[in-house]
Amino acid sequence: MNDHDTNQPEEVVPPAWALEAEREPRPETDEHLAGEEESASPIDGAPDSSEVQDHSAPESPQEEPETDNDLRARTVKEVISGAQMANKSYRREQFLIGPKLLPVGGRMLITAETGTGKSALALHIAACIITGKPLFGLLRAKKDVDHGKPYFPVIKPCDVFYLDFELPEQIRWNERLYPLTREFGTDFLKRIYFPKKPSELRLDPGESFDNLRNLVRAVKPGVTIIDPLSSTHSVDENTNSLKQPLNRIDQLIEDSGTTVILIHHSSVKKARNAYGDVVEKTAKERPRGHTCLVDWADVQLHLEALNAKDRRRYDDDEETETAKLLGLEFGKTRYCQTPRGRKIEADIEEMYFGRPRTPSPAKGRETEGGAATAIMSTT
Numbered sequence: 001m002n003d004h005d006t007n008q009p010e011e012v013v014p015p016a017w018a019l020e021a022e023r024e025p026r027p028e029t030d031e032h033l034a035g036e037e038e039s040a041s042p043i044d045g046a047p048d049s050s051e052v053q054d055h056s057a058p059e060s061p062q063e064e065p066e067t068d069n070d071l072r073a074r075t076v077k078e079v080i081s082g083a084q085m086a087n088k089s090y091r092r093e094q095f096l097i098g099p100k101l102l103p104v105g106g107r108m109l110i111t112a113e114t115g116t117g118k119s120a121l122a123l124h125i126a127a128c129i130i131t132g133k134p135l136f137g138l139l140r141a142k143k144d145v146d147h148g149k150p151y152f153p154v155i156k157p158c159d160v161f162y163l164d165f166e167l168p169e170q171i172r173w174n175e176r177l178y179p180l181t182r183e184f185g186t187d188f189l190k191r192i193y194f195p196k197k198p199s200e201l202r203l204d205p206g207e208s209f210d211n212l213r214n215l216v217r218a219v220k221p222g223v224t225i226i227d228p229l230s231s232t233h234s235v236d237e238n239t240n241s242l243k244q245p246l247n248r249i250d251q252l253i254e255d256s257g258t259t260v261i262l263i264h265h266s267s268v269k270k271a272r273n274a275y276g277d278v279v280e281k282t283a284k285e286r287p288r289g290h291t292c293l294v295d296w297a298d299v300q301l302h303l304e305a306l307n308a309k310d311r312r313r314y315d316d317d318e319e320t321e322t323a324k325l326l327g328l329e330f331g332k333t334r335y336c337q338t339p340r341g342r343k344i345e346a347d348i349e350e351m352y353f354g355r356p357r358t359p360s361p362a363k364g365r366e367t368e369g370g371a372a373t374a375i376m377s378t379t
Contacts, residue, residue, distance in 0.1 A: 096223070096259050097135065098155045100336035102299050104222075105257050107249070109294065111266045111287045112303035117326065119166060119227050120176060120348045121303065122263050127180050129223055130188040132157035136328075136344050137354040151339065158222020159191045161258070163212075165198050165231035179351035193219055203232040203245035216256050224252065227263035237289030246296045264288065266302065283331030300331040306343060324348075325356070 096102050112118040128135050134150030141147070164172065177189065195201055201215065202208040216224060226232060226249070233245040249260055266286040271279040283302035287293055294300055306325045329341040345356040 093155055095335075096129070096154070096156045096158070098153045101152060101333065101339075102259065103335060104156060104259060105253050106259050106298040107253070107296060108259070108261045109264060109287065109297035109300040110261065110303070111264050111300065111331075113266050113268055113305075116303050116305055117324075117346050117348050118263055118303055119164075120351060121326070121346070121353055122225055122227055122261060123162070123176050124180065124351060124353045125261070126160040126162060126192055126223070126225060127184045127188050129154055130157060130160055130191045131184050133184070138342065138344075151342075156222065159193070159219070160223045160225060161193045161216065161219050161221035162225045162227070163198055163201060163232075164194055164225075164227050166227065169194070169196075175349075176351060179349070182350070183352070193221065198231075201232075203248045204234055205244075205248075209248055213252060213255060216252050216258060220256060221258050223261060224258045225261045225263065229262055229264045237293075240290055240292050242290045243292050243296075246292065262297070264293065283329040286331065294332055297332060298334045300333075302329045302331050303327065304329070305346075326353070 094103055096104050096106070102108050110118055110122060125135060127133075132154050134154060135152035138151040140149050140151060167176065172194070177192075181189070195215065200208055201212040203212070229245070230237070235241040235244055249262070252258060253260060265288050267288040271281060271285075273279050284294055284300065286302050286304075287300070304327045306327045324346050325343050326346045327341060327343050330338050332338070343356075344353055346353055
């Protein structure tokens with residue numbers, strides 16, 4: 001396991017007034033002074049203090065109130081000013097996936113209907129992140145300074161911790177990880193980790209969340225994938241109670257600096273207008289549950305299986321003989337312009353996600369070669 005850089009603030013040096021406050025003696029109280037006078041001038045004939053029996057009820061211990069100086073000294077360790085940030089040295093690269101798509105320590109939400117292949121695609125993304133290969137092998141074809149560059153480069157390769165609640169270990173190896181070795185080799189297997197007992201790791205408060213926090217601290221992954229969100233909590237997803245597990249994900253990020261990719265189901269309900277016609281939802285409207293989920297994410301990627309009618313919504317008009325195509329549509333991006341919708345071939349049996357491998361007659365064989373060599377049209 002490799003340690004990775006985190007974006008935690010450096011320890012703040014308290015200002016002079018805070019240090020002076022720590023050295024100043026506390027003012028003596030009247031009670032304290034009275035006690036000293038009594039010990040200095042005992043009354044003749046009075047019994048020794050050790051012989052005096054006190055039958056009064058014992059007073060409950062009370063903490064001394066925090067002084068303004070104490071409060072200031074504690075506060076300077078919990079905040080950072082703009083002037084202090086100006087004097088810090090931050091790492092040059094702030095993004096895990098570019099260009100400016102997913103920041104280090106950020107939050108990515110991937111949504112799709114059941115059976116679309118979102119878990120398989122998430123595992124493929126994990127292999128890309130570990131090996132540094134661009135997502136889906138999509139390269140720019142426009143003849144400009146960016147020609148041949150990937151649309152979604154992995155800028156900071158790192159280890160991945162995959163919290164998988166769905167696949168048993170044997171099936172995960174035989175049907176997901178082993179097929180990935182054909183494209184990514186075997187070295188990436190050393191840098192992806194799965195918990196043996198995911199049921200003991202949840203986002204509900206209590207021991208299960210403490211177990212998850214401790215495990216993430218120990219593994220120190222650059223990326224943590226949670227698949228799916230619904231298996232990690234017991235709150236009502238249709239209310240803002242959903243913020244509770246999301247807040248605990250934020251705690252994981254703050255503790256370790258890990259980037260989180262969250263897998264979630266989309267709603268199958270159809271919206272209809274006053275005439276009963278189906279109203280097409282946007283990618284941002286597809287996730288199941290409360291809108292706070294999309295608000296929480298830095299980037300949201302929605303997947304859907306395409307039929308012949310759906311394919312016309314995406315920028316590449318090339319046809320393919322492959323049975324299954326996935327549409328990739330970004331519902332939200334926080335740090336860059338939202339990328340256009342695109343389509344990729346999805347062969348879950350071979351764990352292939354990328355440029356459609358079957359060329360059209362008009363294009364000939366120039367687009368063969370799979371995700372590693374394909375160039376995506378930008379027109």
